[in-house]
Amino acid sequence: MRRLNPWHLLLVPLCLVWIYPFVWMVSTAFKSEREVFLGGLSVLPDEWTFDNFVRAWDTAHFGAYLSNTVVFSVTTVIIVLLVSATAGYALGRGSLPGKKVIVGLLITTMFIPHGYTIIPIFKLVDGLGLNTGLLGAVLATAGPAHVVPILLFMGYFAGMPQELEDAARIDGASYPRIFFRIMLPLAKPVVGTVALFNFMAAWNAFFIPLVFTLGRPELRTLGVGMYSFFGQEATDWGGLAAAATISLLPIIAIFLFLQRTFVEGIAGAVKS
Amino acid sequence: MNNVDLSRRSLLRLVGAGAAATAVGGLTSACNLIGGSEKSSGDKATIKVALTPDPSGASQFYRQQFDLFEQKNSGIKIEIIENPSLQQLNAVELMFQQGNPPDVFRAQDNGFDRMFERGWTASLDQYVTDEFTSRFPAGSLDPATSGLHRDGKLYTLPLVWGKWSSVRMLLVNNAILKQHGIAAVPKTWEELEQSATKITQAGGGKVFGFAAMWNQGDVIKMFQPTAGAWSIAELGVDLRTGKAAVTDPSLGRAVELLRRLHAGKVMMPGWETWTDTARIYTAFAKEQLAMYPASPFQVNEVRKLNAKIDMSIVPIPVPASGRTGYSGQRSNFSPLWSMSAQSKHPDQAWKVMDFLASKEFHLAYYEKFGTLTALESAWQDKAAANPDQKAIIDVAAEALRRGPNPILASAGGKELWNAITGKQDLKWADTAQQSILRNQPFTGPATQLNTKLDAFIDEQIKALSGKGITASRVDLTFPTWNPLEPYTPGQK
Amino acid sequence: MLLLFVAFTLWPMVASWWYSFFDWDGVGPATDWVGFSNFAEVLQSRPFWHAFGNSFLFSLVAICVEMPLALLAAILLNSRRLRGRNLYRLLLFLPVVTTTAVIGIVFAIMLDPAGGFVNDLLTSVGLVDSPITFLSESYALPTVMAVDVWKGFGITLVYWLAALQTVPDDLYEAAKIDGANGRQTLRHVTLPVIAPIGVVILLLTFQKSMNPFDLVQAMTEGGPNHATDVVATYIYRYAFDPYLNAPRYGFACAAGVVFGVITLVMTALQGPLLRRQYLKGSR
CATH class of the missing domain: 1.10.3720.10 (MetI-like)
Known part of the structure; x- marks a missing residue:
C-alpha cells in the first residue's frame, strides 16, 4: 500500500463542497415540482421522479x-x-x-x-x-x-x-x-x-x-x-x-x- | 462474469444505436448547413404563428389547440414558431426584417406598439362581427378605452391581460395570524404594520410578518394608489396637473411605511435581494411568511405548493385616514395577439386570430393554467365556484378603477410617457430604495428628483417639437379626473 | 480567414461605432443622427461609472485571486505523483458547466438569511450573532465576486494546465540534478517558460472577468440598490430591458464603445510590461 498523498486530505473535502451546486442541480432534476422549492437543499429527493426529464425532453x-x-x-x-x-x-x-x-x-x-x-x-x-x-x-x-x-x-x-x-x-x-x-x-x-x-x-x-x-x-x-x-x-x-x-x-x-x-x-x- | 460482459456489450450496442441515430439526424442537419428552399404544403394555406411556450406546458397546449383548429378548418395548416419569452419581440422583429414574417404573432403590452409603429400589424375591423363583439363584456371594445385599438381601429386581441394583470392583493396566512392573537385581517396600513411587527417579534427568526418583492418599486406602486392618484407612483407625474409629483405625500408615506418596516427588521430578512418571484411565494407556501402583496398568478403557485394553506385574499390595505384613490387600469385589455400586415393569407390568418379569441380557447386556457383570461364570459361560472378565484375577482372589483391613459389619448402623450419611463436616471424607485435600505429620509432626495423630472419633461417637449411632434403638458393633464372615480376619456 | 475576421469581428465593431451616433432602436435604417449626445449621456451617467467601477473590481479579483490560485492548483494537478488527478480536474471544472441560472437559485437558497445552511452554520458555531444577508447592499458585491471566482476557476485552471505542457521534462530533470527544491524549480524553471502564454492568459482572464453578465443577472440583477451593477447589466437595463417601450440600441453602442475604449487604454498601459514578459519567454 502506497503512502497516501497528504494533498488528498485537502482536495477531497474541498471538491465535495466545490461541486455541491452541480450535485444539487442533478438531484433537482429528479425532484417533484413541490420538492424543488419546499425541499430546500437536500441532495437526495424524497420521491424520485422522471417527470422532469419527460417534460424537459419535450419543452x-x-x-x-x-x-x-x-x-x-x-x-x-x-x-x-x-x-x-x-x-x-x-x-x-x-x-x-x-x-x-x-x-x-x-x-x-x-x-x-x-x-x-x-x-x-x-x-x-x-x-x-x-x-x-x-x-x-x-x-x-x-x-x-x-x-x-x-x-x-x-x-x-x-x-x-x-x-x-x-x-x-x-x-x-x-x-x-x-x-x-x-x-x-x-x-x-x-x-x-x-x-x-x-x-x-x-x-x-x-x-x-x-x-x-x-x-x-x-x-x-x-x-x-x-x-x-x-x-x-x-x-x-x-x-x-x-x-x-x-x-x-x-x-x-x-x-x-x-x-x-x-x-x-x-x-x-x-x-x- | 459472463453476465457483466453481456450487459456491457448490450450497453455498447445501445450507445452504438444512439450514435447511429444521431449520425443519421446529423446528416440531414449537415445538409441543412447550407440551407434550402421551404417545404410546400400542397393546396393548404400555411399560417405561421410565432408565440412563446409560456407558462410551463404551453408548448403542448398550443399544439393540441391548433390540432383541434386544423380538424375544423381543413384548408389551414398551422406552423408554430416558438421563441423564448424574453426574446419574442426581437425574434419577431428580425423575422419581419428578413422578409419572412409570421402571419399571427404574440406581442404583448407595449411590445405591440413596437410592431404597430413599424406598420407590421393589420387592422382587424373588417373581420369583426356582432358575434365577435358579443364575446367581450358590453362596451369593453370601445376604441377609446379598449387598449386594443390604435387610431380608432382594432389591431390586436388580448389573452390574459387586463384587469387580471393589473390587480394586486394581499395574501394572508390566517393560521399564523390566529396563533399570534390577531383576530382580523389587516384593513389599514397601520393594522398591517402592527400585526406584522407582532408576528416577526414573536416568530423567533422562523416566522415573519411581512415581505414584498422590490422589483423596481412595485411594492410601492401597490400601496401608494390607496392614498392618492396612481399615476404618481406609476409615472412620477400627477395626471390631474401634468406636473412631476414625486414629492406627493402619498408616495412619501408609502416609502416611509416600508422604511419603518425594514429598519425595524419586521420584514423577512433578505427580501430586498429577491429577484425571482418564486422566493416570495415559496416562503408564503412554507408558512414562514404571514402576509405579502401578490399578483394573481401567484395564488395558483401557492396552492400548487401547499394545497391546504388557510389563506385570505384581500385588497391591499388603505391608510387609516381612509382611501383617497384606487389602483389604475389604463385600458380594458392589453394587446397580445396580432396579425401581420404582410400575411399572404389574411383571411385564414384571421380565422386563427378568431380562434385565439374564442370562448372555447379561453375556456381551455383557463382550465389548463387556472388563469383568469380576458374573455370573462368563458369561465365566469366556473370561477365563481372556486373560492380563490372568486376572491381575486372581488378584490379587482373593489380596488381597481379605470384611469386616464396618455398613451392612447394623444401622440404627444405617448412619446412623453415612453420618454419618462425610459429615463432610468430619473426613476423615483431608485431613490426610494436607497432611502429604505439605508434608513434615510426620502423627502430631500425626492424634492431634487422632482425638479429634475420636470426639467426633463420640458426638454422632451422641446426635443419632440424639433422632430415635428406636437407635445405639451396638456398631453399629460386630465383635469377632470378624480382618482376615486372611474375615468371616461373626454369626460367633462 | 482574413475575410471571416473582417466580416464577423471588425465589421460589427466598426458598425457599432457608427450606430452610437444615432438615436436608434435597432430596427430599420438608422436615420436619427444625434452626434455625440449618446456619449455625453453615458459619460455623465453616475450609474454608468458606478457599474464601470464594479466591472473593474471583478477583473481585479479574477487577476489577483483566481489566476494565482488556479496556477497553484494546476501545478498540483499536473504532478504525476498525485493519484486521481483526472478526477480532481473534472470536479474543479464542474462549476464552469453548471447552468448559471441554477447557480443563482442554489446560492440564494444556501445563503438565505432565514434558514439557509451557511447562516445556520455560522450562527451555531457562534461566528456571528445574527444571520448575514449575503446578498444585501453591503455584502452582495463580495459575495457575487466570490461566486464568480468559483465559477470561472475551472477555465483558468485548464489554461494553466495547457501552459504547463510547454515546460520540457528535461528542464525539470536538469533542475533536479542541480539540486533545486520545489519552489526554486517553480521560480527558475516553470514560471519563465510559461511566461509568454501566461501573458495571454492574463489578457483572457481580464477580458472574461470584465463582463460577468449572466452570473450577476442570475444572482442579483445588479441590485440591491445597484450594488452589484456591472457595465453589461447597465447596458441591458438601460437599452434592452424587455419592459422598455423602445430599446435604445444607439445608446447601448455608445456605452459599449466607452467601456471598450477605456479597458483597451488600461490594457495598453500595461502593454510595455506585458510585452517584456512575453518577449522574455519567446526567443
Whole structure:
C-alpha cells in the first residue's frame, strides 16, 4: 500500500463542497415540482421522479434539436481550430510583416463588449443570404470566437523551443509539413483547450442560433430550447435542471476525452 | 462474469444505436448547413404563428389547440414558431426584417406598439362581427378605452391581460395570524404594520410578518394608489396637473411605511435581494411568511405548493385616514395577439386570430393554467365556484378603477410617457430604495428628483417639437379626473 | 480567414461605432443622427461609472485571486505523483458547466438569511450573532465576486494546465540534478517558460472577468440598490430591458464603445510590461 498523498486530505473535502451546486442541480432534476422549492437543499429527493426529464425532453425539443446541435458545434470547433492554429502559428513563429499591428488589432477587438454586435452581424449574414441554414450561424459564431484561440496558439508556439523547427527544416520539410506534422501535434494542449471551450460555447450558444434559424425553426439548437424554461412570470426549475443535466453529459464526455491533451504536451517530444 | 460482459456489450450496442441515430439526424442537419428552399404544403394555406411556450406546458397546449383548429378548418395548416419569452419581440422583429414574417404573432403590452409603429400589424375591423363583439363584456371594445385599438381601429386581441394583470392583493396566512392573537385581517396600513411587527417579534427568526418583492418599486406602486392618484407612483407625474409629483405625500408615506418596516427588521430578512418571484411565494407556501402583496398568478403557485394553506385574499390595505384613490387600469385589455400586415393569407390568418379569441380557447386556457383570461364570459361560472378565484375577482372589483391613459389619448402623450419611463436616471424607485435600505429620509432626495423630472419633461417637449411632434403638458393633464372615480376619456 | 475576421469581428465593431451616433432602436435604417449626445449621456451617467467601477473590481479579483490560485492548483494537478488527478480536474471544472441560472437559485437558497445552511452554520458555531444577508447592499458585491471566482476557476485552471505542457521534462530533470527544491524549480524553471502564454492568459482572464453578465443577472440583477451593477447589466437595463417601450440600441453602442475604449487604454498601459514578459519567454 502506497503512502497516501497528504494533498488528498485537502482536495477531497474541498471538491465535495466545490461541486455541491452541480450535485444539487442533478438531484433537482429528479425532484417533484413541490420538492424543488419546499425541499430546500437536500441532495437526495424524497420521491424520485422522471417527470422532469419527460417534460424537459419535450419543452427543449431535444428530439429535434440534438443532431443540429452536434453538427453546429462540431463544425464551429473545426473552423475555429483550423483558422486559429494557422494564424497563431504565423503570428507566434514567423516574422510576418505588420505582426504587431495585427496583434494589436486582435486585442482591440477583444474589448468590444459582445452580445449587441449581433445586429450588424445579422444584417451582414442576411445580406449574404446565409440566413436559412446553420452555416450562417456557424460563421457568425466562429468569426468572433477566433481572437482568443489565436492568441493562445500564438503564445504557445512562441514558447516552443526553436531547435524543433530548425531540425525539421534541416531535414528539408516544407512549411505546411512542419506545421501539420510537427507543430500542430505538439500544440495538443492548446488544441484541446480551444476545442473544449469552443465546443462548450457552441453547444450552449443561444442568441446566434436563435436569430439565424428564425425562418426555419426546425434547425434550432439545444441552447435555444433551454431558454423555453424561463417564463415571464415563473421558471420551470425542475425542467431546467433536467434539461441541463442531459445536455451537460456530452460536455463532460468531451472534457474527459480532451483532458488527456492537457497533460501530453511537448514534454516528451523534445527529447526524441 | 459472463453476465457483466453481456450487459456491457448490450450497453455498447445501445450507445452504438444512439450514435447511429444521431449520425443519421446529423446528416440531414449537415445538409441543412447550407440551407434550402421551404417545404410546400400542397393546396393548404400555411399560417405561421410565432408565440412563446409560456407558462410551463404551453408548448403542448398550443399544439393540441391548433390540432383541434386544423380538424375544423381543413384548408389551414398551422406552423408554430416558438421563441423564448424574453426574446419574442426581437425574434419577431428580425423575422419581419428578413422578409419572412409570421402571419399571427404574440406581442404583448407595449411590445405591440413596437410592431404597430413599424406598420407590421393589420387592422382587424373588417373581420369583426356582432358575434365577435358579443364575446367581450358590453362596451369593453370601445376604441377609446379598449387598449386594443390604435387610431380608432382594432389591431390586436388580448389573452390574459387586463384587469387580471393589473390587480394586486394581499395574501394572508390566517393560521399564523390566529396563533399570534390577531383576530382580523389587516384593513389599514397601520393594522398591517402592527400585526406584522407582532408576528416577526414573536416568530423567533422562523416566522415573519411581512415581505414584498422590490422589483423596481412595485411594492410601492401597490400601496401608494390607496392614498392618492396612481399615476404618481406609476409615472412620477400627477395626471390631474401634468406636473412631476414625486414629492406627493402619498408616495412619501408609502416609502416611509416600508422604511419603518425594514429598519425595524419586521420584514423577512433578505427580501430586498429577491429577484425571482418564486422566493416570495415559496416562503408564503412554507408558512414562514404571514402576509405579502401578490399578483394573481401567484395564488395558483401557492396552492400548487401547499394545497391546504388557510389563506385570505384581500385588497391591499388603505391608510387609516381612509382611501383617497384606487389602483389604475389604463385600458380594458392589453394587446397580445396580432396579425401581420404582410400575411399572404389574411383571411385564414384571421380565422386563427378568431380562434385565439374564442370562448372555447379561453375556456381551455383557463382550465389548463387556472388563469383568469380576458374573455370573462368563458369561465365566469366556473370561477365563481372556486373560492380563490372568486376572491381575486372581488378584490379587482373593489380596488381597481379605470384611469386616464396618455398613451392612447394623444401622440404627444405617448412619446412623453415612453420618454419618462425610459429615463432610468430619473426613476423615483431608485431613490426610494436607497432611502429604505439605508434608513434615510426620502423627502430631500425626492424634492431634487422632482425638479429634475420636470426639467426633463420640458426638454422632451422641446426635443419632440424639433422632430415635428406636437407635445405639451396638456398631453399629460386630465383635469377632470378624480382618482376615486372611474375615468371616461373626454369626460367633462 | 482574413475575410471571416473582417466580416464577423471588425465589421460589427466598426458598425457599432457608427450606430452610437444615432438615436436608434435597432430596427430599420438608422436615420436619427444625434452626434455625440449618446456619449455625453453615458459619460455623465453616475450609474454608468458606478457599474464601470464594479466591472473593474471583478477583473481585479479574477487577476489577483483566481489566476494565482488556479496556477497553484494546476501545478498540483499536473504532478504525476498525485493519484486521481483526472478526477480532481473534472470536479474543479464542474462549476464552469453548471447552468448559471441554477447557480443563482442554489446560492440564494444556501445563503438565505432565514434558514439557509451557511447562516445556520455560522450562527451555531457562534461566528456571528445574527444571520448575514449575503446578498444585501453591503455584502452582495463580495459575495457575487466570490461566486464568480468559483465559477470561472475551472477555465483558468485548464489554461494553466495547457501552459504547463510547454515546460520540457528535461528542464525539470536538469533542475533536479542541480539540486533545486520545489519552489526554486517553480521560480527558475516553470514560471519563465510559461511566461509568454501566461501573458495571454492574463489578457483572457481580464477580458472574461470584465463582463460577468449572466452570473450577476442570475444572482442579483445588479441590485440591491445597484450594488452589484456591472457595465453589461447597465447596458441591458438601460437599452434592452424587455419592459422598455423602445430599446435604445444607439445608446447601448455608445456605452459599449466607452467601456471598450477605456479597458483597451488600461490594457495598453500595461502593454510595455506585458510585452517584456512575453518577449522574455519567446526567443
